[in-house]
Amino acid sequence: MNENKTVAVVGAGIVGLSCALWLQIKGFAVILIDPEKPGSGTSSGNAGTIADYGCIPVNSPKIFKQLPSLLFSKDSPLSIDLHYALTHLPWLFSFLKNCRTARVARIIRILGKLLQKTYQGLDPLIELSGSQYLLSQQGCLQVFKTEREWENAQADVQARKDQGVVFTQLDAGEIGELEPALKLPCVRGLLFDKASHVVNPQSLTTRYFDCFLAKQGRYVKQRVLLVDHKKDSLRVILEDGETLDADRVVIAAGAFSAQIDGTGAHRLPLDTERGYHVQYADRQSLLNRPVSWVAAGLYATPMDQGLRFAGTVEIAGYGQTMNPRNLDFLVRKSREMFDLPDKPDQEWLGFRPTFPDALPVIGYSPHSEYILFAFGHHHLGLTLAGITGKLIAELLNQEEPSHGIKAFSSRRFR
Numbered sequence: 187m188n189e190n191k192t193v194a195v196v197g198a199g200i201v202g203l204s205c206a207l208w209l210q211i212k213g214f215a216v217i218l219i220d221p222e223k224p225g226s227g228t229s230s231g232n233a234g235t236i237a238d239y240g241c242i243p244v245n246s247p248k249i250f251k252q253l254p255s256l257l258f259s260k261d262s263p264l265s266i267d268l269h270y271a272l273t274h275l276p277w278l279f280s281f282l283k284n285c286r287t288a289r290v291a292r293i294i295r296i297l298g299k300l301l302q303k304t305y306q307g308l309d310p311l312i313e314l315s316g317s318q319y320l321l322s323q324q325g326c327l328q329v330f331k332t333e334r335e336w337e338n339a340q341a342d343v344q345a346r347k348d349q350g351v352v353f354t355q356l357d358a359g360e361i362g363e364l365e366p367a368l369k370l371p372c373v374r375g376l377l378f379d380k381a382s383h384v385v386n387p388q389s390l391t392t393r394y395f396d397c398f399l400a401k402q403g404r405y406v407k408q409r410v411l412l413v414d415h416k417k418d419s420l421r422v423i424l425e426d427g428e429t430l431d432a433d434r435v436v437i438a439a440g441a442f443s444a445q446i447d448g449t450g451a452h453r454l455p456l457d458t459e460r461g462y463h464v465q466y467a468d469r470q471s472l473l474n475r476p477v478s479w480v481a482a483g484l485y486a487t488p489m490d491q492g493l494r495f496a497g498t499v500e501i502a503g504y505g506q507t508m509n510p511r512n513l514d515f516l517v518r519k520s521r522e523m524f525d526l527p528d529k530p531d532q533e534w535l536g537f538r539p540t541f542p543d544a545l546p547v548i549g550y551s552p553h554s555e556y557i558l559f560a561f562g563h564h565h566l567g568l569t570l571a572g573i574t575g576k577l578i579a580e581l582l583n584q585e586e587p588s589h590g591i592k593a594f595s596s597r598r599f600r
């Protein structure tokens with residue numbers, strides 16, 4: 187029945203591609219629209235972790251006490267461009283409001299429950315696209331360099347336990363046995379035994395895209411400017427002046443989703459947490475699994491082309507210029523963790539799509555029941571893309587969604 191219904195998915199990052207594949211599974215005809223190579227944006231340079239244990243948001247009650255040192259220390263993973271901040275005060279105030287204890291507890295509960303469905307959304311796409319070889323099942327490790335770092339993490343450790351996250355606590359000797367090349371002296375570690383990671387996020391999206399095309403998906407390499415309403419359908423206006431007709435539209439353009447007119451997204455408080463990676467070619471054998479040095483806010487991940495250090499949060503908008511401070515921070519920390527050359531072989535900047543309450547928007551636009559939103563997955567887009575796609579496809583197929591979506595409604599910002 188759905189074959190006669192056309193859904194246009196705007197954005198071919200990991201979230202848009204996951205929506206497109208799930209819609210095809212449900213029998214829809216799908217048009218995928220993106221001016222860039224599918225998956226080549228933020229979805230390509232991340233840390234690769236399928237972090238189903240990642241229910242702790244950046245929002246934290248501790249931030250009020252830590253803010254001065256986070257902002258002004260050379261050794262901080264957070265940086266804020268003052269001019270940008272001053273012109274975006276409502277977002278920052280809303281973010282701080284969502285750092286209150288009760289709000290953070292609520293975010294953790296909501297994310298924790300959604301994260302439990304990670305593999306329900308991911309596994310069918312991995313199988314469909316034949317991408318099993320891109321997933322490594324060695325778990326993920328968090329490490330703590332000092333007793334103080336460990337003590338600071340205790341509230342988060344307990345919160346994860348409360349969400350049913352399974353992990354094993356390690357001492358220094360056990361960390362050394364698992365990761366002998368890690369030279370950072372660590373007092374404690376947490377091994378998320380069941381977690382996995384993608385050894386090449388760009389290859390994963392390419393596999394998804396090839397699978398999408400093989401299932402008669404149509405790709406249009408254009409930027410969407412506007413979504414216009416016709417009587418019972420929608421018209422998508424492209425940058426080259428062409429138009430496309432669709433019965434429904436899914437906006438999945440990551441951090442750029444609010445820039446598309448006619449959808450109602452421009453009213454939402456979507457911003458970006460810029461994040462960086464540096465990568466050392468052919469050094470991946472130094473590590474067996476992703477290792478997060480929690481206090482430094484970074485992951486070291488063995489990718490198939492090298493050892494990648496991904497992290498930092500920079501609030502500075504959408505410009506393409508990289509901040510040397512963030513890159514320098516990652517290089518210093520990576521060389522504190524491992525014996526590595528002075529300079530990495532690759533430097534990269536990405537744009538995490540982030541709402542001030544650290545929850546994505548999944549569901550209908552407040553503007554139209556023909557338009558759906560799937561964006562705002564901040565640090566968890568690779569992890570949550572599959573379940574997001576599943577929920578969007580269920581909604582469009584008029585099924586009861588397999589997970590409650592009320593908390594992800596765009597109407598929560600009214």
Ligand SMILES: Cc1cc2nc3c(=O)[nH]c(=O)nc-3n(C[C@H](O)[C@H](O)[C@H](O)COP(=O)(O)OP(=O)(O)OC[C@H]3O[C@@H](n4cnc5c(N)ncnc54)[C@H](O)[C@@H]3O)c2cc1C
Pocket residue numbers: 196197198199200201202219220221222223224225226227228229230231232233234235236237408409410411438439440441442443445446460461462463496497498536537538539560561562563564565566567568569570
């Ligand atoms: C340093 C770093 C490390 C991270 N590590 C992890 C991790 O380990 N695990 C995890 O789960 N997540 C991680 N993330 C987060 C994750 O990468 C993002 O949440 C995810 O990539 C967002 O995917 P997306 O598809 O929503 O957006 P994107 O990947 O940004 O894709 C959006 C697409 O929309 C297109 N687009 C934009 N505007 C238009 C338009 N007008 N018309 C058509 N197309 C348009 C863009 O070209 C782009 O291809 C990390 C992020 C960073 C920065």
